[in-house]
Amino acid sequence: MMESAASLSETPDLHGAYPRLDERRVAELSKCGERRTVSPGDVLYREGEQAREFIVILRGKVATVEGYGGEEERTIAVHGPGRFLGELGLLTGQAGFLTAVVREPGEILAVPADQVRTMVAGDPAFGDLVLRAYLTRRTMLIGMDAGFRIIGSRYSPDARRLREFAARNRLPHRWIDLEEDEETDALLRHLGISPQETPVVIWRGDQVLRNPSVATLAKTIGLPAPRPADGVCDLIVVGAGPAGLAASVYGASEGLTTVVLDAIAAGGQASTSSRIDNYLGFPSGISGAELAERAVIQAAKFGARLTVPAEASGLEADDGHYTVHVAEGPVVRGHAVLIATGARYRKLDVPDLEKYEGCGVYYAATPFELRMCRQAPVVIVGGGNSAGQAALYLSRNASSVRLLVRSGDLGGSMSRYLADAITRTPGIEIMFHTEVRELLGDSSLRAVRAQNNQTGQFIEIETNAMFVFIGADPHTGWLEGAVPLDDRGFVITGVGSSSHWEALPLETGRPGIFAVGDVRSGSTKRVASAVGEGAMAVRLLHERFNKTGNRQEGR
Numbered sequence: 001m002m003e004s005a006a007s008l009s010e011t012p013d014l015h016g017a018y019p020r021l022d023e024r025r026v027a028e029l030s031k032c033g034e035r036r037t038v039s040p041g042d043v044l045y046r047e048g049e050q051a052r053e054f055i056v057i058l059r060g061k062v063a064t065v066e067g068y069g070g071e072e073e074r075t076i077a078v079h080g081p082g083r084f085l086g087e088l089g090l091l092t093g094q095a096g097f098l099t100a101v102v103r104e105p106g107e108i109l110a111v112p113a114d115q116v117r118t119m120v121a122g123d124p125a126f127g128d129l130v131l132r133a134y135l136t137r138r139t140m141l142i143g144m145d146a147g148f149r150i151i152g153s154r155y156s157p158d159a160r161r162l163r164e165f166a167a168r169n170r171l172p173h174r175w176i177d178l179e180e181d182e183e184t185d186a187l188l189r190h191l192g193i194s195p196q197e198t199p200v201v202i203w204r205g206d207q208v209l210r211n212p213s214v215a216t217l218a219k220t221i222g223l224p225a226p227r228p229a230d231g232v233c234d235l236i237v238v239g240a241g242p243a244g245l246a247a248s249v250y251g252a253s254e255g256l257t258t259v260v261l262d263a264i265a266a267g268g269q270a271s272t273s274s275r276i277d278n279y280l281g282f283p284s285g286i287s288g289a290e291l292a293e294r295a296v297i298q299a300a301k302f303g304a305r306l307t308v309p310a311e312a313s314g315l316e317a318d319d320g321h322y323t324v325h326v327a328e329g330p331v332v333r334g335h336a337v338l339i340a341t342g343a344r345y346r347k348l349d350v351p352d353l354e355k356y357e358g359c360g361v362y363y364a365a366t367p368f369e370l371r372m373c374r375q376a377p378v379v380i381v382g383g384g385n386s387a388g389q390a391a392l393y394l395s396r397n398a399s400s401v402r403l404l405v406r407s408g409d410l411g412g413s414m415s416r417y418l419a420d421a422i423t424r425t426p427g428i429e430i431m432f433h434t435e436v437r438e439l440l441g442d443s444s445l446r447a448v449r450a451q452n453n454q455t456g457q458f459i460e461i462e463t464n465a466m467f468v469f470i471g472a473d474p475h476t477g478w479l480e481g482a483v484p485l486d487d488r489g490f491v492i493t494g495v496g497s498s499s500h501w502e503a504l505p506l507e508t509g510r511p512g513i514f515a516v517g518d519v520r521s522g523s524t525k526r527v528a529s530a531v532g533e534g535a536m537a538v539r540l541l542h543e544r545f546n547k548t549g550n551r552q553e554g555r
Contacts, residue, residue: 008061008078008103008104009078010061010078010079010080011077011078011079014136014140015136016132016133016136017133017136017137017140018077018079018083018133019083019129019133020081020082020083021056021082021083021084022082025126026056026058026082026109029054029056029109029111029116029119030109032111032112032115033054033056033109033110033111033112033115034109034110034111035058035107035108035109035110036107036108036109036110037105037106037107038060038062038102038105038106038107038108039102039105040102040103040104040105041101041102042101042102043068043099043100043101043102044062044085044100044101044102044108045085045096045099045100046068046096046099047066047067047068047095047096047097047098047099047204048095048096048203048204048221048222049095049096049222050089050093050094050095050096050222051086051087051089051090051096051113052112052113053110053111053112053113054084054085054086054090054110054111054112054113054115054116055084055085055086055100055108055109055110055111056082056083056084056085056108056109056111057079057080057081057082057083057084057085057106057108058081058106058107058108058109059081059105059106059107060080060081060102060103060104060105060106060107060108061078061079061080061102061103061104061106062078062079062085062100062101062102062103062108063075063076063077063078063079063100063101063103064076064077064078064079064085064098064099064100064101065098065099065100065101066097066098066099066146066147067204067205068099068101070205070206071205072205074146076098076141076144076146078103081106084130084133085100086134087134087137087138087141088134088135088137088138088293089222090113090116090134091117091120091130091131091134091297091300092293092296092297092300093222093224093300094221094222094223095221095222097141097146097147097172098141098146116130117297117300117301118301120297121297121298121301131294131297135290135293138170138172139170139367141172142170142172142173142367142368143367143371144172145172145173145174146172146174147171147172147173147174148166148171148172148173148174148201148202148203148204148221149173149174149175149176149201149202150162150163150166150173150174150175150176150199150200150201151176151178151184151187151188151198151199151200151201151202152176152177152178152198152199152200153177153178153179153195153198153199154177154178154179154358154359154444155179155359155443155444156198156199157358158199158211159198159199159358160357160358160359161214162199162201162212162214162217163175163358163368164264164358165214165217165218165264165265165309166217167364167366167368167369168264168265168267168271168272168364168366169223169264169265169266169308170289170293171221178195178198179443188200191208193208193210197210197211198211199211201217201220203220203221207220213328214264214309215309215328215329218308218309223308224305224306224307224308231333232321232333232334232335233256233257233258233259233332233333233334233335234251234256234257234258234334234335234336235247235251235256235257235258235259235334235335235336235337235338235538235541236258236259236261236322236324236332236333236334236336236337236338237251237258237259237260237261237304237338237340238261238312238315238324238337238338238339238340238341239261239262239268239339239340239341239342239475239517239519240260240261240262240265240266240267240268240292240296240306240308240340241262241267241268241269241270241271241340241342241517241518241530242267242268242270242291242292242295242517242527242530242531242534243268243340243342243516243517243518243530243531243533243534244260244262244268244338244340244516244517244534245260245266245267245292245295245296245299245531245534246295246530246531246532246533246534246535247338247340247516247534247535247537247538248260248295248299248304248306248534249295249298249299249302249304249535250534250535250538250539251304251338251538251541252299252302252303252304253302254538254542256538256541257303258299258303258304258305259304259305259307259332259334260299260304260305260306260307261307261310261311261312261324261326261332262306262307262308262309262310263308263309263310263311263312263327264308264309265292265308266292266293266295266296266306266308267288267289267291267292267293267295268292268342268517268518269288269342269343269345269386269472269518270288270291270292270527270530271288271289271291271292272288272289272363272364272365272366272386273287273288273365273386273389273527274287274288274365274366274370274389274390274392274393275287275389275392275393276288276291276389276527277417277418278415278417278528279291279527279528280528288527289366291527307329310326310329311326311327311328311478312324312325312326312327312341312478313325313326313327313478314478314482315337315478315479315482315483315513316482317510318333321333321334321335322334322335322336322337322510322512322513324337335512335545336512336513336514336541336544336545337512337513337514338513338514338515338516338534338537338541339479339483339491339508339513339514339515339516339519339520340515340516340517340519340530340534341474341475341476341478341519342472342474342475342517342518342519343471343472343473343474343475343518343519344472344473344474344475345363345468345472346468346470346471346472346473347468348381348436348468348470350436350437350438350439351438351439352439353439355439356439356441356444356445356466359443359444359445360439360441360444360445360464360465360466361439361445361466361468362465362466362467362468363467363468363469364467365389365390365393365394365467369394369465369467370393370394370396370397371397372465373394373397373398373465374397374398375397375398375399376398376399376463376464376465377398377399377400377401377402377461377462377463377465378394378398378400378401378402378463378465378466378467379401379402379404379436379448379461379463379465379466379467380394380401380402380403380404380466380467380469381404381436381466381467381468381469381470382403382404382405382468382469382470382471383403383405383406383407383410383412383413383414384413384414384469384471385413385414385415385418386469387403387405387414387467387469388403388410388414388415388418388419388421388422389418390467390469391403391422391425391428392418392421392422392425392428394467395425395427395428398427398465399427400427400429401427401428401429402428402429402431402461402463403422403428403429403430403431404431404434404435404436404450405430405431405432405433405434406433406434406435406453407432407433408432408433409432410422410430431450433452433453433454433455434450434451434452434453434459435450435451435453436448436449436450436466437449437450437451437458439466440460441464444464445463445464445465445466446462446463446464447460447461447462447463448460448461448463448466449461472518473488473489474488474489474490474491474518474519475519476489476490476491476519479491482510482513483508483509483510483513483515484508484509485521486521488521490519490520490521490522490523491508491515491519491520491521492508492509492521493505493506493507493508493514493515493520493521493522494506494507504540504543504544505536505540506520506533506536506537506540507540507544511544512541512544514537514540514541516530516533516534516536516537517529517530517533517534518530520533
């Protein structure tokens with residue numbers, strides 16, 4: 001098939017997504033790579049397959065295509081000499097979402113993926129170039145509705161479960177709403193699916209998953225699957241938020257065999273933050289998702305094994321070590337355990353809240369939610385940093401943002417820089433002494449009814465998107481009877497956690513079991529504090545091992 005000159009025009013570089021490598025860098029890569037001649041129509045890698053090579057174009061042109069060979073084939077970008085192919089999955093081990101097809105004859109340089117991962121980790125300049133490009137490409141794919149498709153009803157809890165998993169893991173996908181998309185019925189009939197069988201996931205154009213579990217979805221699209229551990233590892237990290245990821249990096253880098261488990265996504269609640277402006281070393285700020293992705297790559301560099309989704313369901317002592325039970329997966333055994341399961345979003349005490357969750361009520365402000373708020377009024381409930389970051393982020397697309405704060409000021413719970421930025425941003429209105437009393441709507445949210453807690457006056461605010469950031473409760477239900485908890489369910493650590501022996505700081509009532517971050521009683525609920533505790537816990541773990549003379553503590 002002949003292609004027009006326009007279709008072969010090279011895609012311009014957007015925000016650093018498609019940089020060129022200079023001759024010096026290409027020469028360095030050539031030392032560990034292989035040069036190959038390519039012809040039009042050659043497929044360099046396919047959608048749905050794990051990337052094995054880092055490919056640099058030396059001569060000719062290559063297109064990255066979604067749905068290659070299918071009815072809905074779409075060219076995402078065309079690349080010429082000096083550019084490199086691939087996407088974030090090459091660094092994280094995920095399957096790819098695009099196919100690379102040669103459009104003009106030429107030559108490529110193919111470097112084994114593991115070699116490039118080593119170079120990315122060891123060469124800051126090269127690593128930053130590649131990582132920035134891959135992160136930007138992932139964001140662009142998400143914005144283009146590339147990837148797999150989720151078809152279902154906005155009112156379905158199962159559809160909401162799949163959408164949340166995809167959004168939290170920054171997986172490119174397209175949401176097709178049964179109530180809004182006029183072509184959905186024809187698509188379902190073509191696939192032989194009734195509306196009652198939804199939600200369904202369509203992968204690679206023709207593979208259909210009927211109401212899959214998140215574990216099944218993860219396996220299908222190539223996320224690392226849970227697998228039995230080889231014997232007893234040194235350290236099991238339960239929870240891959242900032243604290244857990246920090247412990248993973250430091251533990252693995254210091255030679256501990258480290259297994260990391262998370263029920264939903266790496267990054268924890270921090271990954272839903274649109275921008276963190278007060279984290280050391282990032283003067284221009286960094287999104288929670290990018291911070292998490294960088295940490296995941298860093299942990300993998302040192303050999304930590306991260307599995308998502310893998311929800312811990314129990315913890316027990318077992319013949320000189322500890323066993324963590326995993327829902328829908330094999331048990332994991334380790335000489336030490338680090339609890340970093342953080343906290344779960346606290347919900348408003350209003351009638352019919354669950355009815356609107358996922359179709360009007362949200363607990364995160366990510367690119368997924370930002371797109372839904374285009375030129376629409378938004379309500380945010382809360383007066384802390386998460387609420388402030390969400391207000392600034394959502395104000396980019398929303399027609400208006402109302403921030404409902406229970407108290408009379410922002411100073412008590414919000415950082416000063418955020419409070420100042422909010423007051424300077426047009427379109428954000430702060431409503432102090434205001435609490436939500438009722439949610440209004442039929443099948444989806446139409447408005448909220450709020451009350452001034454000083455005057456008693458009610459006000460009805462029209463909105464189809466309310467974001468709730470009112471704190472969180474510890475995620476410790478899986479620890480019942482395993483370690484001491486305080487009266488609010490947080491894990492007790494340090495002095496007083498055990499009456500039978502002297503616990504180390506951050507250590508629980510069981511020797512060799514540590515707790516860090518938001519899940520720990522008395523912790524400071526900040527990203528930097530969580531990272532510091534994760535690193536500190538690994539140092540204390542070595543002290544525990546040294547006291548026993550081996551890694552068999554935990555009886």
